[in-house]
Amino acid sequence: MADTLKIALAQINTTHVGALTDNAARIRRARAEGARLGADLVVTPEFSVGGYLPEDLVRKPAYVAACTEVIAALAAETADGGPGLIVGGPWQDGGKLYNAAFLLEGGRIAARRAKHELPNYGVFDEKRVFDAGPAPGPVPFRGFRIGLMVCEDWWLPTVAETLCETGAEILLSINGSPFEADKHDRQRLPLAVTRVVETGLPFVFLGQVGGQDEIVFDGASFVLNPDRSLAALLPSFAEEVRLTEWRREGERLVCVPGAVVPPPDTLGQVYAAMVLGLRDYVGKNGFPGVVLGLSGGIDSALSAAVAVDALGPDRVRAVMMPSPYTSRESLEDAAACARLLGIRYDTIGIGPAMEAFAGMLAPAFGNRPPDITEENIQSRIRGVTLMALSNKFGDMLLTTGNKSEMSTGYATIYGDMAGGYSVLKDVYKTMVFALCRWRNANMPAGVLGPRGAVMPERVITKPPSAELRPDQKDEDSLPPYAVLDAILEGLVEGEKSVDALVAEGHDRAIVLRVWKLLDRAEYKRRQAPPGVKITPRAFGRDRRYPITNGFTALIK
Numbered sequence: 001m002a003d004t005l006k007i008a009l010a011q012i013n014t015t016h017v018g019a020l021t022d023n024a025a026r027i028r029r030a031r032a033e034g035a036r037l038g039a040d041l042v043v044t045p046e047f048s049v050g051g052y053l054p055e056d057l058v059r060k061p062a063y064v065a066a067c068t069e070v071i072a073a074l075a076a077e078t079a080d081g082g083p084g085l086i087v088g089g090p091w092q093d094g095g096k097l098y099n100a101a102f103l104l105e106g107g108r109i110a111a112r113r114a115k116h117e118l119p120n121y122g123v124f125d126e127k128r129v130f131d132a133g134p135a136p137g138p139v140p141f142r143g144f145r146i147g148l149m150v151c152e153d154w155w156l157p158t159v160a161e162t163l164c165e166t167g168a169e170i171l172l173s174i175n176g177s178p179f180e181a182d183k184h185d186r187q188r189l190p191l192a193v194t195r196v197v198e199t200g201l202p203f204v205f206l207g208q209v210g211g212q213d214e215i216v217f218d219g220a221s222f223v224l225n226p227d228r229s230l231a232a233l234l235p236s237f238a239e240e241v242r243l244t245e246w247r248r249e250g251e252r253l254v255c256v257p258g259a260v261v262p263p264p265d266t267l268g269q270v271y272a273a274m275v276l277g278l279r280d281y282v283g284k285n286g287f288p289g290v291v292l293g294l295s296g297g298i299d300s301a302l303s304a305a306v307a308v309d310a311l312g313p314d315r316v317r318a319v320m321m322p323s324p325y326t327s328r329e330s331l332e333d334a335a336a337c338a339r340l341l342g343i344r345y346d347t348i349g350i351g352p353a354m355e356a357f358a359g360m361l362a363p364a365f366g367n368r369p370p371d372i373t374e375e376n377i378q379s380r381i382r383g384v385t386l387m388a389l390s391n392k393f394g395d396m397l398l399t400t401g402n403k404s405e406m407s408t409g410y411a412t413i414y415g416d417m418a419g420g421y422s423v424l425k426d427v428y429k430t431m432v433f434a435l436c437r438w439r440n441a442n443m444p445a446g447v448l449g450p451r452g453a454v455m456p457e458r459v460i461t462k463p464p465s466a467e468l469r470p471d472q473k474d475e476d477s478l479p480p481y482a483v484l485d486a487i488l489e490g491l492v493e494g495e496k497s498v499d500a501l502v503a504e505g506h507d508r509a510i511v512l513r514v515w516k517l518l519d520r521a522e523y524k525r526r527q528a529p530p531g532v533k534i535t536p537r538a539f540g541r542d543r544r545y546p547i548t549n550g551f552t553a554l555i556k
Contacts (some may be wrong), residue, residue, distance in 0.1 A: 002142060002143035002144065003143050003247060003248045004245065004246065004248075005040055005041070005142070005245075005246040005253075006038055006039045006040045006041070006243055006244070007039065007040065007041045007042075007043060007172075007243075007244050007245050007246065008033070008034030008036075008037055008039035008041070008042045008043065008083065008241050008242065008244070009043055009204070009206050009221050009223075009232075009233075009240075009241070009242045009243075009244060010016060010027075010031075010033075010034065010042055010043060010044045010045075010206075010239050010241050011201075011206065011208065011209055011219045011221045011234050011238075011239060011241070011242070012026050012027070012030050012044060012045065012046070012048070012049040012132060012152055012176075012208065012209065012239050012241070013026065013205060013208065013209045013210035013239055013280070014026050014027065014044065014045060014047075014049075014051060014052075014208060014210070014282050015051055015052060015053070015176075015209075015210035015211065015212040015215075015217055015280070016049030016051050016210075016212075016280075017050065017053070017055075017212055018050070018051055018054075018056060018057060018063065019051060019284075020049060020050065020051075020066055020067060020070050021523050022341075023048060023049055023050070023051055023070075023071070023141070024049065024074065024106070025072050026048075027044050027048055027049070027074060027085070027087060028074070028077070029046060030042055030241050031077075031082065031083060031085055033125060033198075034083050034239040034241055035083055035389060037080045037112060037241070037243040038243065039083045039243055039364075040083055040084065040141075040142055041083055041084045041085070041141060042083045042084070042085050042086070042089050042241075043084065043085075043086040043172065043174060043204075043206050043210050044085070044086060044088065044174065044206075045088060045174050045175060045176060045206060045207060045208030045217075046088045046099070046101075046150055046151050046174045046175050046176035046208065047069050047088040047089055047090075047099060048087050048088045048174075048265045049070050049071055049074075049087050049088065049089035049206070050063070050067045050088075050089045050090060051212065052088075052176035052208070052212065052217075053123065053212065053215065054090075054129075054322075055125070056128075056129060058097060058129050058130070059369075060130060062117070062215065063090075064090045064092055064097065065351055067089045068089075068090070070089075070304050071087060071089050071109065071280055072109070073341055073509075074087060074104055074329060075102070075104040075107065075108055075109045076107055076108075077107075078105055078106060078107055078108075079106060079107025084103060084105040084110070084141060084142070084552060085103075085104040085105070086101055086102065086103055086104070086148070086149065086172075086174065087102050087104065087424055087459075088099075088100065088101050088102070088174050088176075089102065091112055095453060096131040097129070097130055098114035098115060098130060098131055098133050099114070099115040099118070099130045099150060100112050100113060100114045100115065100133070100150070101113045101115075101148050101149075101150050103141065103146075103148070104468045105141065107144070110139075110141075110411055111139045111140075111147045111148075112140065113133070113136045113149075114131075114132075114133020114134070114136070114307070115130065115132070115133055115150035115153060116132055116133050116134065116135050116136065116150075116151075116153050116249070116338070116459070117132070117152040117153050117155065117156050117159065118130055118132050118160050119151075119155075120151045122536070122541065122542050123178055123214075123215060123414070123533070123538075123542060124152075125543040126152075127218065127411075133320035135158060135159055135162040135185060136148065136149070136153075136159065136162065136163065136540070137162070137163070137167075137168075138163055138164040138166055138168035138169070140387055140533075141183050144169055144170070144282070145167050145168050145169045145170075145173050146168065146169070146170055146199065147160070147163030147164070147168030147169075147170060147171045148172055148174075148510065149163070149171060149172065149173040149174075150173070150174055150175075151173060151175045151176055151177060151323050152245065152475055153173065153196055154171065154173045154191075154192070154203070154205075155191060155460075157194075157195070157198060160195045160198060160201075160520045161198065161199065162199075163199075163201075164199040164200070164201055168201060169201065169253045170201060170202050170203075170204065170246070170253050170422060171195060171196075171199065171201050171202065171203045171204065172203075172204040172206070173203070173204065173205055173206065174206050174407060174473070175205060175206060175207045175208065176207075176208055176217060177205075177207050177217065178215045178216065178217060178271070178532065178533060179215075179216040179217060179218040179273050179332055179534075180535060180536050181266055181269055181270055181273075181426055181521070181531070181534055181535065182266055182475070182497075183218075184218075184220050184236070184268070186417055188205060188220070188222075189222070189230075192205060192224050192369075193228050194296070195226065196224050196225075196226065196228050197228065200226055200252075201226060201253075202223065202224060202225050202226050202246075202252075202253055202255060203224045203232075203256065204221075204222075204223050204244075204499065205222050205223075205224070206221045207219045207220055207221045207234075207237050207541050209237060209238065209276075210242060210276065210280050210299075211276050211277040211278070211279065211280030211281055211284075211532075212280070212484055213281070213530050214277075214425075214530045214532065214533050214540060214541065215277075215533055215541075216237075216273045216276050216277045216280075216532055216533065217307075218233060218236045218237050218263075218269070218272075218273065218276075219234055219236055219237060219238060219239070219240075220233065220235070220236045220263055221233075221234040221242070222234065223244055223255045223258075225254055226252050226253075226254065229257070230382065231244070231254075231255035231256070231257045231258060231268075232244055232255065232257070232258045232259065232260065233259075233260040233261055233262065234261060234456060235261040235447070236261075236263040236264060236272065236317065237272040237273070237275075237276050238267065238445070238446060238455050240520065242258070244256070246256060258521075264444075267431075267434055267435055267438040268438070268442070268444065270427065270431065270435060270534055271306070271435055271438065271439060271444055272444060272445075273532055273534060274306045274310075274423040274424075274427075274532050275306055275309050275444070275446075275447060276310070277422065277423065277531075277532035277533075278290075278306060278307060278310040278311070278398075278423050278532070279310040279311060281421050281530075282310070282311060282315075282360040282396060282421075285396075287394065287395060287396040287413065287420075288315065288393075288395060289311060289314075289315030289317065289395045289396075290307050290311065290315065290316055290317070290395050290396050290397070290398040290421075291314075291316075291317040291318075291319065291321075291386060291389050291390055291393070291395040291396070291397055291398070292304060292307065292317075292318060292319070292386070292397065292398040292399075292400060293318075293319055293321060293336045293382055293386055293400065293416075293500070294318035294319065294320055294337060294338060294345065295320070295321075295326075295330060295400075296320070296326075296327075296329065296330030296331060296332070296333035296334035296337075296459065296467070297330065297333075297459070297464060298432055298433065298436055298455075298459050298460060298464060299400045299401065299424060299429075299432060300318075300334075300337075300400040300401055301333075301436065301454075301455040301459045302400075302424065302435055302436050302439070302455075303344065303398055303399075303400040303423055304316065304318055304337060304338075304341055304441055304454075305337075305341060305436075305449060305454040305455065306432050307349070307398055307422045308341045308343060308448065308449040308450075308454070309444065309447035309448055309449040310393070310447070311341040311448065312448040312449075313341055313343045313448075313449070313450075313485055315339070316344070316345050316354050317343065317344045317346070317389070317395060318337075318338050318341075318342045318344065318345050318346070319333070319345075319348055319385070319386060319389065320334045320335070320344045320345065320346070320347045320348075321347075321348050321349065321350050321381075321382045321385055322347065322349050322351075322356075323349075323350050323354060323378055323468075324351060325352060325468060325469060325470060325472070327465075329462065331460065332502075333455075333456050333458055333459050333462075335454070336456045337454070337455045337456070337459065340450065340452075340455060341449060341450065341454055342450060342455050347383055350378065350381045350382060351387065351437065353381045353385075354374075354377070354378060356385075357377050357381070357441065358549070364433070374468075375468035375469060376415060378415075378468050379412035379415030379416050380412060380414050380415040382415065382416065383412075383414055383415045383416065383417075383418035383419075383441070384418075386419070387418055387419075388419075396419075396421060397418065397419035398419060398420070398421055398422070398423070399416065399417060399418070399420075399421070399422040399425075399528075399529055399531075400416070400422070400424060401424060401528075402423060402424040402425075402427050402428065402429050402432050403424070403425060403427055403428045403429075403535075403539070404428050404429040404430075404478075404481060404484055404485055404488060404523070405429075405486070406425060406486075406515065406521070406525055406528060406539060407488045407492060407517070407518050407521065407539075408484070408517040408518060408521060409517055409520060409521030409524050410474075410477070410478060411524060411528075413524055414500055414525055417527065417528055417529070419526065419529050420529055421529055421531060422528070422529050422530070422531035422532075423531060423532055425528065425529075425530075425531025425532065425538070425539065426531060426532060426533055426534040426535050426538040426539070427534055428485040428488065428489070429464070429481040429484070429485060430481050430485045431483055431485075433460060433481075436459070436460050437460060439454055440452075440453040440454060440455065440457075440460075444484045463475070464481075479510050479514065483506070483510065484514060485522035486505055486506070487506055487510065487514045488518065489516065490504070490506075490545065491514070491515060491518055492518070492537050493535055493536060493537045498511050498512060498515055519545075519549065522545050522546070522547045523547045525539045526547060527542075
């Protein structure tokens with residue numbers, strides 16, 4: 001019986017769904033790196049061949065067939081005497097379709113294990129497209145018995161218990177685990193400790209890295225020994241192939257302690273997720289760069305900073321579109337942001353278009369006084385202007401709205417909501433302020449932007465305003481953001497009732513008003529562009545409410 005085993009954890013970016021050739025190339029590079037490090041086995045993430053989450057793409061027979069061909073080709077390459085390989089992909093058998101892990105060894109598919117626990121919550125709806133596999137037994141590999149699991153299999157006790165009872169020496173899970181702020185410390189590590197305590201077996205969490213539409217995968221792969229000690233922790237938001245060395249100590253398999261790279265603090269995690277999500281969305285969809293409106297306000301300043309950090313200054317174009325209501329401070333602050341970031345900055349005044357619309361609509365509007373209609377027209381003029389630049393030059397339009405605005409409907413359809421992607425979609429306004437201060441004081445790892453401050457201090461300290469009418473402030477029509485965001489987190493993330501929030505100390509009238517705004521804005525959120533998932537309840541996949549909704553129990 002062998003006494004040592006070397007496993008290379010390939011924390012790689014194979015989230016490009018459907019890009020089988022690219023994903024296979026990344027897997028091959030990871031195996032080659034594992035071989036260079038002396039690995040016996042190289043492990044890649046969940047659905048690494050096909051890209052995760054595949055959604056209804058797995059309903060296409062051609063996609064499943066193409067994945068099967070790639071897996072067979074990768075298996076044939078393991079006849080070279082190098083390390084074995086674990087990959088993820090679809091497995092069709094007996095009229096059923098599984099989300100599976102494949103052990104490739106000696107030129108063939110040596111074993112398959114189908115995902116037993118299918119997640120059907122939040123961003124996941126795997127029961128729609130996959131069949132559940134049986135509770136698996138261990139996979140034999142070069143004298144060891146590996147308890148191979150696929151993501152959700154380790155979140156519940158059944159599979160780990162079955163593997164332990166059937167002779168597994170190690171629990172090894174390949175994962176497509178979406179990022180949420182503080183998820184590593186809040187969920188993954190405590191749950192992994194539970195599985196180790198229950199089974200007495202060491203545990204390996206292998207995560208992937210990358211952005212796929214609204215979801216970001218943060219990596220942070222780790223190893224726990226049977227004594228629950230952390231033997232390895234890979235970096236967050238970065239690819240790495242890490243060799244782990246295992247030895248038998250009596251009846252137990254133990255990992256030799258290695259490097260531990262703690263995740264960034266909460267704000268650092270959120271910022272890194274936004275950068276990676278935007279970088280992969282733009283890159284994987286083939287856009288040359290992004291264009292955005294730079295208003296002199298805090299949301300557009302942060303969005304521009306994230307864009308530069310993700311793509312570099314040469315791929316970001318900012319446009320100031322002043323109206324008669326735009327303040328001198330906003331003009332100065334927008335220009336200063338552009339200078340600090342080193343990006344192209346254009347000014348296109350919307351005054352002529354406002355006059356044209358006013359004249360065109362005057363006969364239809366009659367003597368009605370100006371109201372929110374004219375404010376929305378300004379926003380839509382800006383949206384049309386930015387979309388024209390996007391169409392003409394091919395850059396994706398980056399929207400700049402935050403979660404507080406999207407929650408309350410404080411956004412204009414076909415105006416500031418127009419665009420292809422949003423990095424702030426799941427970030428409340430209070431966190432926007434905190435992220436701006438954080439970025440001005442920190443240089444994140446792996447970014448392409450400048451060191452030092454990326455926006456003037458005044459952008460952070462001045463009262464937020466849409467500047468659609470004279471002397472307008474956000475708090476003219478919304479509660480203070482500290483109050484608003486606390487209520488919204490209770491309603492959205494907590495699913496709390498109005499009574500529960502009042503019991504926590506919030507004013508009933510304000511809670512009722514915010515609840516009504518949230519409820520009535522669902523139709524707007526359905527028409528919003530995708531954006532990076534940060535919280536457990538991001539709008540879109542995580543929170544799906546009917547637009548036509550007469551249920552009012554929350555107000556009781």
